[in-house]
Amino acid sequence: MPAVATITPAENTAGLTLRFCYEDKQLLPYYAGNNADIPVNPGATIEHLQQATAAAGIGLELLRMPWLRCLQLLEENQVDALVAAYSAERAHYTRYPTDAYGQPDPAKAINTNALCLAYRFNNDLPHKISDTTAGLTIARPHGYRPLPLPEHATLVGAHSPEQAIELVVSGRVDATTVTCEINSVAGNQQEIDTLPLKILQPPVYYSVGYLMLSEQFYQQHNAIAEQLWQALPLTLDQSRYIEYLTYPLNF
Template structure:
């Protein structure tokens, strides 16, 4: 009788112990893409960016111990393939990447409800010039276009026949536009739509449709998914559940 009671007490005590947190090793690119990712190089700053803070909150919600590393994307993909990283924090979906990675899917396609970030880039111009964009053709340019964001955005603008000027900040780009040094700007909507009213540039307007709209996900390796399927699915769901409120709360503090 005493043995049975002792076993029962041990069982209850075991249940009362907190579960051991699972490790989730995610890497992300070592390039500044504010407000989503902050800073260049391998260091992770104290204020790492909205996307990183979202991932931290999602990991805490599902009881995962998040380990973050920054490195160039080609090396990161190799690290995931080799099993030294579990996944990539913020990556575009492409069919060829599914050979090594598992993305959050719905009906065989990337699940738009479980992306970690949506980046929309648009053209902005002065109201007094004739620059026009119909989603296919860019017309009316007399001067260069200031471009922020990844090299892929610059490549896309160049493909439209524009001369580009690289710029790191929205303040600089819109200052160049207001001073007639460039004819248009291409940058993140999230940044521009908050910055323009603060800067008072009423002579600048956004053109529709966006030049590029991209959704980014947190794919994991096939080996990690096979061993931790429930954790991966819960983490992806937590990203979707927390994303909009987290971005609304944190984005303004990262833009100015």
């Protein structure tokens, strides 16, 4: 674990709790476990957030729901925060750390990751990508934001990342996206290495995850919001993110 960040609260934080919403499907290394339950080992992002909120002197309430529901509740100010990449269509109801030019500040992100395509070992995916006349199907979980994938690709919805991988393994689709780099460190979920799958390099997408706050929380606790964003890089434990790729084997 990194050294505990020392931050002097800029306001009285007694009784203040951050209501954090995240999806009720496992997404390693970030979130562990399925459904609304919070497992003892909740995932690297949750442990990271626990450290950051403690450094800022506030409590943390965890809520698990379908991803689109989390977004809706943030827009309605019924939850205080979630983790997401910056998106212009969500900018009107989210608050995120910005730099001197008013742009999203990756120096205060909660994590970064890269996505690669995973495909069956006996599927000539590189050829299907280069040949625009070839059929190409890519599975992505419902509610996930669109990615800059090949224009001739047909997207197939899945209920979860696990189901998307199952569709690839069974040969029903050609590929799906999986995390292949976390916080600038190469790594993928250990399950991938036990399946008849290959990872296509280089990554097709790089993402920066920000702690997105509701408009209401930011307006009421502006100083705490800034302290939370400052605490995130100070409490980042890169090794913990990599360890969660082996969940639950080594926990």
